[in-house]
Every structure is written in structure tokens, then in C-alpha cells.
Amino acid sequence: MSLQYEEEPLAEHYGYGPPDSFPKDFGYGEEEEEEAEDLPAPADSKPRILLMGLRRSGKSSIQKVVFHKMSPNETLFLESTNKIYKDDISSSSFVNFQIWDFPGQVDFFDPTFDYEMIFRGTGALIFVIDAQDDYVEALGRLHLTVTRAYRVNPDINFEVFIHKVDGLSDDHKIETQRDIHQRANDDLVDASLEKLHLSFYLTSIYDHSIFEAFSKVVQKLIPQLPTLENLLNIFISNSGIEKAFLFDVVSKIYIATDSSPVDMQSYELCCDMIDVVIDVSCIYGLKEDGSGSAYDKESMAIIKLNNTTVLYLKEVTKFLALVCILREESFERKGLIDYNFHCFRKAIHEVFEVGVAAQRSSAPPPATAPCSKTVALNGTPRNTV
Numbered sequence: 001m002s003l004q005y006e007e008e009p010l011a012e013h014y015g016y017g018p019p020d021s022f023p024k025d026f027g028y029g030e031e032e033e034e035e036a037e038d039l040p041a042p043a044d045s046k047p048r049i050l051l052m053g054l055r056r057s058g059k060s061s062i063q064k065v066v067f068h069k070m071s072p073n074e075t076l077f078l079e080s081t082n083k084i085y086k087d088d089i090s091s092s093s094f095v096n097f098q099i100w101d102f103p104g105q106v107d108f109f110d111p112t113f114d115y116e117m118i119f120r121g122t123g124a125l126i127f128v129i130d131a132q133d134d135y136v137e138a139l140g141r142l143h144l145t146v147t148r149a150y151r152v153n154p155d156i157n158f159e160v161f162i163h164k165v166d167g168l169s170d171d172h173k174i175e176t177q178r179d180i181h182q183r184a185n186d187d188l189v190d191a192s193l194e195k196l197h198l199s200f201y202l203t204s205i206y207d208h209s210i211f212e213a214f215s216k217v218v219q220k221l222i223p224q225l226p227t228l229e230n231l232l233n234i235f236i237s238n239s240g241i242e243k244a245f246l247f248d249v250v251s252k253i254y255i256a257t258d259s260s261p262v263d264m265q266s267y268e269l270c271c272d273m274i275d276v277v278i279d280v281s282c283i284y285g286l287k288e289d290g291s292g293s294a295y296d297k298e299s300m301a302i303i304k305l306n307n308t309t310v311l312y313l314k315e316v317t318k319f320l321a322l323v324c325i326l327r328e329e330s331f332e333r334k335g336l337i338d339y340n341f342h343c344f345r346k347a348i349h350e351v352f353e354v355g356v357a358a359q360r361s362s363a364p365p366p367a368t369a370p371c372s373k374t375v376a377l378n379g380t381p382r383n384t385v
């Protein structure tokens with residue numbers, strides 16, 4: 001990557017603009033693109049993450065902020081969604097899913113709304129509740145939605161985002177979460193659906209909580225997660241590193257971390273580092289004619305903070321970066337860290353190659369078969385409906 005001055009706006013290269021400017025090719029070049037074409041997956045057969053909830057609860061904002069780099073303030077001008085918006089993000093992200101954003105007023109009794117087909121190919125259903133509003137109606141809708149979905153596909157992960165909590169005090173946040181948790185689960189017990197598990201998250205697009213919550217949602221859908229965690233544990237313990245995150249660079253959601261607890265500040269620090277690296281790279285890293293990529297095999301960065309902490313970022317795959325937090329003393333053994341990283345990177349590639357091989361050898365299921373999970377090129381499961 002050579003550092004050259006580039007006059008064109010950032011949006012042209014890294015999707016800071018409207019959704020259409022999101023980079024289609026965030027990778028290194030044709031070789032890997034061709035490999036991807038070996039495994040065609042019709043858009044509609046990709047596993048889905050559904051975003052549902054009442055009108056104006058914040059569904060489109062979440063999708064735009066997390067996957068399209070829209071700034072939170074811009075979401076004030078989003079128009080109401082009036083049909084299902086399918087967003088296929090797999091060409092620019094490790095997250096090989098379609099995100100389906102539903103209009104607030106979905107009617108399950110409408111015969112044109114084939115909810116069985118929709119829920120059958122769904123990996124996760126995110127139900128968004130506006131915590132700044134009266135949530136009684138939202139809870140009724142949540143119950144109706146999850147019970148319908150569960151009957152069609154009990155394997156769906158049900159995730160509830162208690163959203164817009166930026167407007168609440170800390171006490172109010174906890175109280176709201178407790179109340180929503182209690183009422184939603186009581187409704188399920190009344191319907192004899194104790195087995196249906198709901199996970200709750202407090203989220204806001206105005207801080208990193210929405211990225212953290214999305215990270216957890218996506219992690220549950222990655223079959224290789226335990227292997228990735230193990231590899232990260234081995235890597236950090238042999239390298240004197242305190243914390244390591246494996247990031248999907250484009251969305252800044254972390255797809256795995258070592259097993260030490262995640263503290264929000266460390267996560268935010270690593271997210272900010274990715275922003276800095278990509279911004280600098282967009283301005284100074286592209287060729288004069290605008291070709292090249294803001295993130296490639298050469299991408300790496302070291303940031304030394306004034307509190308003897310070092311942040312170290314290295315490229316792992318076309319979509320993934322490893323971001324580590326370590327002490328300055330440990331960074332003196334950079335040679336060892338780099339050697340361990342080399343082994344770690346190789347192992348990650350092997351993990352995903354096994355996934356690709358498994359997918360190649362498995363015969364495609366018939367079109368009418370029930371949902372079956374295979375593994376996609378980038379490692380995420382690919383459900384076929």
C-alpha cells in the first residue's frame with residue numbers, strides 16, 4: 001500500500017455515503033472473487049437476520065448505522081420503510097447473511113405475506129423495542145411474532161433489542177430491561193412456550209452498544225466460534241497480549257474474541273482504531289486513479305497510547321482483522337508476536353478452508369427440503385430453504 005494523496009471524497013471508497021456507495025469489492029482482487037463465484041448462493045437462499053418491531057422503533061437506523069456507515073444523526077431523515085428491504089451484505093463483509101428490514105406494520109394475517117417461507121430460512125430474528133416509548137403494544141407484537149416464528153422454525157435465535165436507551169438514565173435502563181424481560185417471559189409461560197428463549201440487549205445507535213449487540217447475534221450463527229476462541233486464547237497467552245478481537249472490518253462487529261471478559265472500553269478503542277486505519281488508508285493509501293483497496297494484505301497498524309498500552313492491528317483475511325491490546329513491555333517481543341500471528345493467521349485460513357471443502361462435498365439439498373446448515377466461503381453458516 002503506497003501512501004498517496006487522493007482528492008476524491010471518502011464515500012467513493014469506503015461507503016461513508018448513501019447505501020449505493022458501499023463498496024462491492026472490499027477485497028484484494030480477482031483471484032478470491034473467482035473463488036467466491038465457485039459457490040453461487042442465490043440471494044434468497046442465504047440465511048437471514050430479520051429486523052422486526054413496531055414502526056419508528058429504529059430498525060432501518062440500526063441496519064444503516066451498522067452495515068452502511070451512516071452517521072446516527074443522519075437517521076433522523078430516514079423515511080418509513082413500507083416494504084421488506086433485503087440487504088445482502090455478503091459481498092463486502094464476512095457476515096454472509098441477508099438482513100431483512102421489515103416495515104413496522106407487517107400483518108401476519110395478510111395472505112400475501114408468506115411468513116412460513118420467511119421464517120424457515122431465518123438464522124436470527126431481532127425484535128426492536130423503542131425503550132423511550134410506551135412498550136405495551138410492542139410486547140404484544142413481540143409475543144405474536146416470536147410464537148409464529150417458533151412454530152415454523154424452532155432453531156431461530158430470538159434476540160430482543162431494547163433500543164434507544166441513550167435517552168434513559170442508568171437506573172431507568174436497568175428497570176426497563178427487567179420489566180420487559182419479565183413481561184415477555186410471563187407471556188411465553190402463559191402460552192406454554194417456556195422453551196422459547198429470548199435474549200435481551202440494551203442498545204443505541206449513538207454509542208457502541210449496537211455493534212456489541214450485533215456482534216453477539218452474529219457470533220451465535222458462526223459454527224466455528226469455539227475453534228476461533230480457542231485459537232485466540234492460544235495466540236494471546238503465548239504472545240503476552242491482554243485482549244484480542246477478530247473484527248469484520250466493514251461492519252466493526254467482532255466475530256470472536258478470547259475468553260477473557262469483554263470490557264466495553266477496550267471494544268470501543270479497537271473500533272476506533274479500525275476507523276482511523278481505514279480513514280487514513282482511504283485518503284493516503286489508494287492509487288492516484290482511485291484504484292486499490294483501503295484494506296488489503298499489507299494492512300497493519302500500531303498505535304501507542306500515553307498509558308503504556310499498545311494497539312496492534314493486522315490483516316487476517318479479506319474481511320477480517322485482528323486487533324490486539326497489549327502492554328508496551330510485551331510489545332518489545334514483536335518478533336515473537338508476529339511469528340505467533342503468522343501461525344494464527346494460517347490456522348484461521350485452514351478453519352475456513354475446511355468449511356469451504358465441507359460445503360463443496362455436500363450435495364445441494366432439494367428446493368423443498370427443510371432448512372439445512374452448510375458453511376459458506378467466509379465461514380458463516382449458509383442455510384438453504
Ligand SMILES: Nc1nc2c(ncn2[C@@H]2O[C@H](COP(=O)(O)OP(=O)(O)OP(=O)(O)O)[C@@H](O)[C@H]2O)c(=O)[nH]1
Pocket residue numbers: 053054055056057058059060061062072074075076077078079080081082102103104105163164165166167203204205206
Ligand atoms: N435516540 C435514538 N433515536 C434513534 C435510535 N435509533 C433510531 N432512532 C430514531 O428513531 C427514528 C425512527 O427510526 P427508523 O430507523 O426509521 O425506524 P424503523 O423502525 O425503521 O421505522 P419504520 O420503517 O416505520 O418501520 C429515527 O428518527 C431515528 O433517528 C437510537 O438508538 N436512539
